[in-house]
Amino acid sequence: MCVFRMKRGQKRGDKVEEGGGSVSGPGPGAPEVCKRLRRGDSEEREQEDGAVDWGRLPEEILLQIFQYLPLLDRAFASQVCRGWNQAFHMPELWRCFEFELNQPASSYLKATHPDLIKQIIKRHSNHLQYVSFKVDSSTESAEAACDILSQLVNCSLKTLGLISTARPSFMELPKSHFISALTVVFVNSKSLSSLKIDDTPVDDPSLKVLVANNSDTLKLLKMSSCPHVSPAGILCVADQCHGLRELALNYHLLSDELLLALSSERHVHLEHLRIDVVSENPGQQFHSIKKSSWDAMVRHSPKFNLVMYFFLYEDEFGPFFRDEVPVTHLYFGRSVSKEVLGRVGLTCPRLVELVVCANGLRPLDEELIRIAERCKQLSAIGLGECEVSCSAFVEFVKMCGGRLSQLSIMEEVLVPDNKYGLDDIHWEVSKHLGRVWFPDMMPTW
C-alpha cells in the first residue's frame, strides 16, 4: 500500500491541527498500485529500485489526495512541480469553495488570500457550484463579497450562502450595489437549489429575478431578517417554486396566502419552515394566522417541522397561541410569561422541543405538567432563568419518561421543597429518565 499521511479537508478558522505534513515518502508496495492504475499512453518510468515517480502519479490519485488536503496544504503541494500544479487546478477541486472575507481591524480570523481569489475568478468561476461567503462585521468584507459575486458570470451555482459571522455587514452596503451583485448570480445560475441570504438587503424585484430563472430547482431558501422583502415578494416565490422544501423567514412575511401556496397540490411536501418573530419596538402589533391555514399545511405536509423563534416583550404575545399551531421547535429568546407558557401547553400538540430563556420568578409547575400531558412528542426541553419546584419537576420527568432525550435545566431553576433538595433531585430525575442526569451549572466564584 502506498503510504500517505492524509488530513481531512478543514475549513480555516477551525481548531488548529498541529503538524504540517502532507505527503510522506513512498512505501514498500507503491509500484504495484501505480502499475494497476497506469494508463496506456502515459510514460511512467520506474526507477531501478522499483520506487515510483511521484511527479507522474495519475490524475485520479492526485485528485483523491488533494481532496483530502486543506486548501493551504494543497497550495503548497501545487508549488512542487508542474504536474502537481496542473492537478491543483483540476475542475473537480473547485466545485466547492468558501470565501472567507475578514479585515484585520474587525476580525481575528485569517482571510482567503486576494491572489487566490483572483485566480479562482480567472480560472475557476465556471467550475464553482457550491459557494459560500463568510463575512466579518466590516463593510469592506461585504463589499469584497459583492465584488466577487458580480464577477461570477460564467457560474452556474447550485448553492449560495451569504453568511455574516458577526454584525450583519451586508446591511451596511448600498442596496443597489448588493442587489446587482446578487442578480448576476440569479440570472447566470438557472439551477440554484439552495440559497442562504439572511440579514441582507434583498428585495422583492430581486426575488422575482430569482424565481424567473430558478423556479424549477429551488429547494431551500433562508432569508430571515431581510427587511426589504414584503409578504407579496415571498408569496411570489412560494407560488412559483414548487420544489421548495425549506424556508426560513420573519413573521411579518408570513401570511395565510403563503401557507396555502405552500400547501397547494403542485407543491412538494415542505420539510422545514422556520419563522423568527422579532419585536422592533415595544408594543408592536403582530397579525395572526388563521388556524385553517395551518391545518392546510399539516394536511399537505404531515411531517413538516415548524421552528419558531420568539424575541418579543412579555406583553406582545397577544395573537399567539390562541389556536392550535403545529409548531415543533419552539424557542423563547426573552422573558415569556407564565400565562403564555400555559397557552403553549394547550395549543401545541406537535411540540418536540421547547427552550425557554427566561420566565421570571413565579414557578412554572402547572404549566410544565400540562405540557407533559398534552405535548406527547416532546423530547427536548431547555429552561434558563425560570423557577420550577423540585416536586413538580420530578412529576414532569415522570410523565415524559424516557422520551426526553435532551433535558437541559439550569441548576438555579430548581427550587427545593419539602420533598426534594438539590442534592437528591438528580437521582430522582435520573431514575425516571433511565440515564444519569445533572442540571446545568454555572461557575460560582
Place this chain on the structure above:
Amino acid sequence: MVVNSVHWFRKGLRLHDNPALQETLNGADTVRFLLESLEDLDTSLRKLNSRLFVVRGQPTDVFPRLFKEWNVTRLTFEYDSEPYGKERDAAIIKMAQEYGVETMVRNTHTLYNPDRIIEMNNHSPPLTFKRFQAIVNRLELPRKPLPTITQEQMARCRTQISDNHDEHYGVPSLEELGFKTQGDSSHVWKGGETEALERLNKHLDRKAWVANFERPRITAQSLFASPTGLSPYLRFGCLSCRVFYYNLRDLYMKLRRRSSPPLSLFGQLLWREFFYTAATNNPNFDRMEGNPICVQIPWDHNPEALAKWAEGRTGFPWIDAIMTQLRQEGWIHHLARHAVACFLTRGDLWISWESGMKVFEELLLDADWSVNAGSWMWLSCSAFFQQFFHCYCPVGFGRRTDPSGDYIRRYIPKLKDYPNRYIYEPWNAPESVQKAANCIVGVDYPKPMINHAESSRLNIERMKQVYQQLSHYRGLSLLASVPTIQEEAEPPMSDDSQASSSTAAVCNYTP
C-alpha cells in the same frame, strides 16, 4: 549543621497552612490588596521576631545574589500549578541545585494536587463539573491544614534583620510602584491574612446562625459586597483553602450530625479546584487560538464597543452598574459576572472572551489566571460543553434580581430619581419622566449601545452555526447542537473502589 532557609512567598500570603509572591501587578486595586497583604504578613512576622523581605527583580536574577549573600542552604515555597508557574519554578529549582541549595515545595494553594485528579480521570483533566465532582467524591479528604507557626517554632530560628531593613526590604507603597491613589483608605476589601481569618469566623458564624447550608438564592442584598466574602483572600492565599474546607466541614457535621457533608457545600472551593486542574497542563488556557479545549468562534474585533463595556457606558443601567461596582470595589457577585460576561460575548456584543478576561484581570480582586480564564470560557460557551440557549437579558435579568433598583441607584447616581418602572430601561421612559428625573437619555446618560432583541437573535444564529460545524450536526434542535459529553460514556475511572458515586461510569445518552 546550620540551615539557612529562605521561604519564597508567591501566592500563599499567610502564615497559617503555608508554604509561597504574586508578581502580576495589574490594576491598582489588586496591587493595593497585595501590598496590604504583605504589610499584614510583615506585621505577623515581626511578632515572631522575624520580618518579611521584599526584594525587587526577576527571581532568576535575584536568587543567585541572595543565595550567595545570605549563605542559603534551603529554599522553600508553595507549589504553583499554573503552567507559567511550573516553568518558572523548574528554572529556579535547577538554579538552586547549581548553587547547592535544597528546595522543598509543598502543595497548599489547592485542596488537591491537580495531577492527582488528572491521573484519576484517565490522565486528562475533567472537562465537566459533574465528572470533576464524581472524581473528588472518590478521593480521600484533602490533607489537613497545619496550624499557625508558633513562637516556639520561630524561637529556634534567627533572622538577621538590619537597621535599615525597611529601606532595602520594606513593603513598597502604591506610589512607589507608580500608581496614583485617591487618598481614600476606606476600601471595601482589606488585604491580608488577619482580615481573612476574621472574615472566615464571621462567615462561619453566619452559617451557623442561619443553620442553613443550602446555596442561598440571590437577593438584591447579595449584589453588594459582603463582610464575610472570602474569594479575594483565597486567590492571594491569605486564607488557606484547606482551612476553609475543614472549618465548613466541621461546622456542618456538628450542626447536622450527619456523617459527611455533600459536595455542594464546598461549591466555591471546588469550582476553583476545577479550573486549576483544567489549566495546569495547558499553557494556552487563557486564549482561543491554539487552545485545544476552546471552540474557535469568529468573535468581532471592536475596541470602541469593548471600551464602552469596560467603562460602564453601555446605556444599559444593569450592565453599567455592575461594571462600575467592579471598577470601584474590585468584586461583583457571580451572577453579576454572568450578566456582564454574557453581554460582552455571546449575548450581545459578540466580542471575544479574552478581552473580557483581561479587563477582569485588571479589576477583579479574586481573578486568578486559571479561574478567570476558565470562567470566561465557560460563560461565553467556548468550552466545557455549555448549552448556549439561555441568554441573560440586560434589562430583565437585572429587574428580576433587584426589583427595587437600589443597586442601580447606588452605582449610577445619575439615575437615582428614575422610577422603578424605567430604571432598567431609561430610554423607554417618556420625556416627562426623564426630565423629572433630571437625566435625559442621550445627554446625561448614554443611549443603549445595541438593540438586545436583534443582537440576541443574531448571536444565537452565530453560535448555532459554529456548533453545527463542530459536531457535524445538521438538525433543527437548538439543544442537540451542543456536542455530547463523551466523558460520561468513557470507561470508569482508574480508582474503582467505592461505588458511591459511580454515576459517571454507566449511562446511556442519546447522541
